[in-house]
Amino acid sequence: MKKVRGILLSLMLVGLSTGCGDQIYLEEAEVILGIGIDLNENDQLQITNSVPIISEQTAIASQMVTTSSRNLRQAKDKLDLSVPGKSALGKIQNILIGRRLLEKKNLLPYLDVFFRNPKSEINARVIAVKGTIQEVDHAEFQGRVPGIFIKDLIDKSYESRNSVLTNLQQVHRQLLNPESTPYLSEISVVNKKVLISGTALLNRNGLYTTSLNKEETSTFLVLLEDTESPIPLNFPYRTGEMSILVEEAKNEIQTKYENGRFQFDIKPKLKVVIMEAIGEIDFPKQRDVLEQFIQKVIKKRYEDLICKFQQHQIDPIGYGLYVKAFHYSYWKKIKDHWSEEFAKAKVTVTPSIEISNFGIKLYSNKSMADIGYSRYFHAPLPVSTTLAYVKNNNSPGNDVPKSVMISY
Amino acid sequence: MSFLKWFSGILGKENKKEPDQAKPISKRLTQNLNTLKEHFSLAPDLTVRQFQIHDGTQVALAYLEDLVDKVAINDQVLRPIMLESKTIQDILNYLLPIGKMETAQNWEEIDSSLLAGKSILFINGNAHVFILYTQGWPQRAIEESPVETTIKGSHQGFVEKASTNIALIRRYIPNRELKIKKLSVGERSKTTIFLLYMQDIAKPEIVWELEKRIKKARIDAIINAGELEELIEDHPYSIFPQFETSERPDHTSMQLLQGRIAVLVDHSPRVIIAPMNFTSYFQSVDDFSFRWAIASFTRFLRLSAIFIATVFPATYIAIISFHYEVIPMDLMLSIASSRARVPFPPIIEALLMELAIEMLREAGLRLPKSIGQTIGVVGGIVIGEAAVQAGIVSNIMVIVVAVTAISSYIIPNFDMASSIRLSRFPIMILASILGMVGIIIGVTIIIIHLTSMESLGVPYTSPLAPMRFSDWKDTWIRIPLRKMINRPLSVHPTQLKRQGHKKE
Structure with missing residues (x-):
């Protein structure tokens, strides 16, 4: 009897507990998949939400709800008035920031509501928009929900190393840490189509300073040592083109403080694979020559990029961390204006390249060399590689393929 | 006071009326037969065959018709006694070709023997009777049990005898x-x-x-x-x-x-x-006739079936009413759109379907075999399809309930499968109140309960708690038989090594 009473009592307590309070039925939730934050012409905050319309027939219809207000919290309240469900922040895939806001206001206070709310998605991608949110709103998304479309776009281009990926959590660190400055992936709308345009760089105050294009973004990833999947780089070689994949990147950095300015000796150690080289090359005899050539290219790329950072007084790589680690006494003095100090710093780059793989050599026979056609290729990616020979049987006596398609 | 009286009344008056049960039998046959008829009044199946043997002794054979093997009675008992015997001694010495025979002296023994299908031989002038083991009753042939079927095992099942x-x-x-x-x-x-x-x-x-x-x-x-x-x-x-x-x-x-x-x-x-032990309910005879890798995989299937059968519907309820964040993006949209038309909260929806499935199962059990299958198919399709069409339940819920039902039938032991089916209802209710926390609470209670249980004094959750690693060879996986040298420790065997391995 005592036992039964105990069980009954605990059942009653379970029933009385406040568990049901935060119950939110999926079909009644207004699941916000994407949020766009921008300023309108009158510098009023403009919030756009991408919400899928959940109905029996279609799941892909979605609506964009736009409202203007003073802050995000107010915007949320205002949006709640216009949509039938409870707005839910837990599935935000991306937060788009308009160029006008990035140029005029510090980003941090506007993202504060996401950091503060424990239910909001911390993995949301923060994306800069080259233009206004209105343009994105009017773009075409091939019949898909805009929030998911943009998320997929960013994820895929990050995988193919054409873009960086910064989520909300990383932005928080980048905005608050004095050792580095934030960088966001950037999209633009061309002919009503959303495209990746590169990387947007913000300064210490969270304001937009400059952008990197696609090629620069790839080099930027090498600088960040983000080689989870290999980074492709393309550059002209002699008369033709050369494509390499950076498989491993390790930037050894030594810092010095001399004559009132910092000096960084960056020694990138890259392991590269030659994907494709058009032109007459004789492996492996020319290995050293080739490595030296790539070294030059890499050095140039590094220097150009760092020069650009210094010009704009930004430090997205986070060299400040090295100063903080190795020269703390100086760092304490300059940490509030590290970006200016970095702009004055002297940077030397001495890369060392190791070609880990040449691939295999096709058509080394004389006839092909004569026509200046020599091609090396390699397939280092774990993705499936298909190689299709298109044989030209019409030309008599010449059974070498005319063209080779390599797709990764 | 009256309660006490009533209480003592129950304890006090135990009416013991069998004074003549232990009564010894008499020497006179007629008296014995009268007593027998008294004991078995209103028992029309009592048969008493009375006759004389050659030396004039009166003999009677009593048995309950249909409880005895009539062929044995006719051929092995009546024929030799009636036709071949000269004296009583003949009968007892060699003329009764019956496997087992006893003598008895009191009525209690006679009655219970008669009721058990034995036949009683009364002989005039003897103060004891002979009990002949002539039982034989309608019995079904040995066939495979319909509940526990195997693919490779034997096809013999126990019978009622x-x-x-x-x-x-x-x-x-x-x-x-x-x-x-x-x-x-x-x-x-x-x-x-x-x-x-x-x-x-x-x-x-x-x-x-x-x-x-x-x-x-x-x-x-x-x-x-x-x-x-x-x-x-x-x-x-x-x-x-x-x-x-x-x-x-x-x-x-x-x-x-x-x-x-x-x-x-x-x-x-x-x-x-x-x-x-809890884990031994998930072993099947077939495990030992299949290749060990396949048997291990089946074991794994069964163990995952326990989890699916207990918490899968509850998890679904918890997720769609509390934790929509954990659903992958695209799945979320399709779940939401299938839920959009349903007017009930998920718990009602789930209970409706679960109860419908349980009813279908019970109905299929009661109906004759041929109709049972039809009911299963028709019920499944009609209830599932029509309920979705009518917007009473969502597609996803039908899938969830179906998967749960299937996994609960993977468990080879019928009793355990029923218990696991029952245990998911409280967890579902907890999940609808407290979400994932409720599921954790429910599962924790079940685990605490299981660990505190014993079967004949042996820990129920052994070899998991107490941990007996050597028994895991036949718990999660089924290792090859050559390696299975020891008997399971969980049963506390006095002889640990299996005998085939003793000499090694």
Whole structure:
């Protein structure tokens, strides 16, 4: 009897507990998949939400709800008035920031509501928009929900190393840490189509300073040592083109403080694979020559990029961390204006390249060399590689393929 | 006061009216037959055949018709006595070709023997009777149990006669160490119970404990083995079975060889096997006839089926009413759109479907076999499809319920499968109130309950708690038989090594 009473009592307590309070039925939730934050012409905050319309027939219809207000919290309240469900922040895939806001206001206070709310998605991608949110709103998304479309776009281009990926959590660190400055992936709308345009760089105050294009973004990833999947780089070689994949990147950095300015000796150690080289090359005899050539290219790329950072007084790589680690006494003095100090710093780059793989050599026979056609290729990616020979049987006596398609 | 009186009334007046039961029989045949007819008044199946043998002695054979083997009565009893015997001594010495014969002197023995299908030979002038073992009653042929079917195992199942069942087991274990204890339970039914165990393997304390419990069982009649099971189990209020009941002689023999005890109940084709562990409910006879990798994979399937059957619907409810964040993006949209039309909260929706499935199962059980299948198919399609069409439940819920139902039938033991099916309802309700926290609470309660349970004094969750690593060879996976040298520790066998490996 005592036992039964105990069980009954605990059942009653379970029933009385406040568990049901935060119950939110999926079909009644207004699941916000994407949020766009921008300023309108009158510098009023403009919030756009991408919400899928959940109905029996279609799941892909979605609506964009736009409202203007003073802050995000107010915007949320205002949006709640216009949509039938409870707005839910837990599935935000991306937060788009308009160029006008990035140029005029510090980003941090506007993202504060996401950091503060424990239910909001911390993995949301923060994306800069080259233009206004209105343009994105009017773009075409091939019949898909805009929030998911943009998320997929960013994820895929990050995988193919054409873009960086910064989520909300990383932005928080980048905005608050004095050792580095934030960088966001950037999209633009061309002919009503959303495209990746590169990387947007913000300064210490969270304001937009400059952008990197696609090629620069790839080099930027090498600088960040983000080689989870290999980074492709393309550059002209002699008369033709050369494509390499950076498989491993390790930037050894030594810092010095001399004559009132910092000096960084960056020694990138890259392991590269030659994907494709058009032109007459004789492996492996020319290995050293080739490595030296790539070294030059890499050095140039590094220097150009760092020069650009210094010009704009930004430090997205986070060299400040090295100063903080190795020269703390100086760092304490300059940490509030590290970006200016970095702009004055002297940077030397001495890369060392190791070609880990040449691939295999096709058509080394004389006839092909004569026509200046020599091609090396390699397939280092774990993705499936298909190689299709298109044989030209019409030309008599010449059974070498005319063209080779390599797709990764 | 009146309550006390009523209470003492129950205890006090136990009307004991069988003074003549222990009464010895008399020498006179006619008197004996009169007494017999008194005892068996209103029993039209009582047959008394009275006749004279050559030397003039009056003899009577009494038996209950249909409880005896009539061929044996005619050919082996009546024919020699009537036609060939000269004197009574002849009969007793060589003329009765019957396997077993006893003498009795009191009426109690005579009555119970008659009721058990034996026939009684009264001889005028003798103060004792002869009990002839001529039992024979309608019996079904040995066939495979419909509940426990196997693919590669034998296709013999137990029948309703305990002695036949013992024979079936002896065929698997022709060994002197197989000991059989005979007990009887039931004030009225006097059901014969046989306790089978391997004397050199089974722990004597466990045998003793089981025997003690069976002797203590107080019941009017044991109709089925399940009743005895309930009377002797450790935790009668638990939803989980603590003993296994099986209809398979091969499975029973296997369990005997592991050191477990089998309880055969006369009239019941199910054999109680004890002590059991939670994990041994997920072993099947087929495991040992399939290749070990395949058997291990099946084990893995069954173990995951426990989790699916207990928490899958609850998890679905918790996720769509509390934690929509964990659903992948695209799935979320399709779940939401299928839920959009449903007017009920997820818990009502789930309960509706679960109850419908349970009813279908029960209905399929009651109906004749041929209609049963039709009901299953029609019910499944009609209820599932039409309910979705009508917007009462969502597509996804139908899938969830169906997957849960399928996984609950993967569990080879019927009793355990039913318990697991039952346990998911409280968890579903908890999930609808508290979300994932509720599921954790429910599962924790179940785990605490399981760990605190014992089966005949053996920890129920062994080999998991207490941890017995060496038993895991036959728990999560089924390692090759060559490596299975030791018997499971969880049963506390007195002889640990299996005999085939003794010499090595």
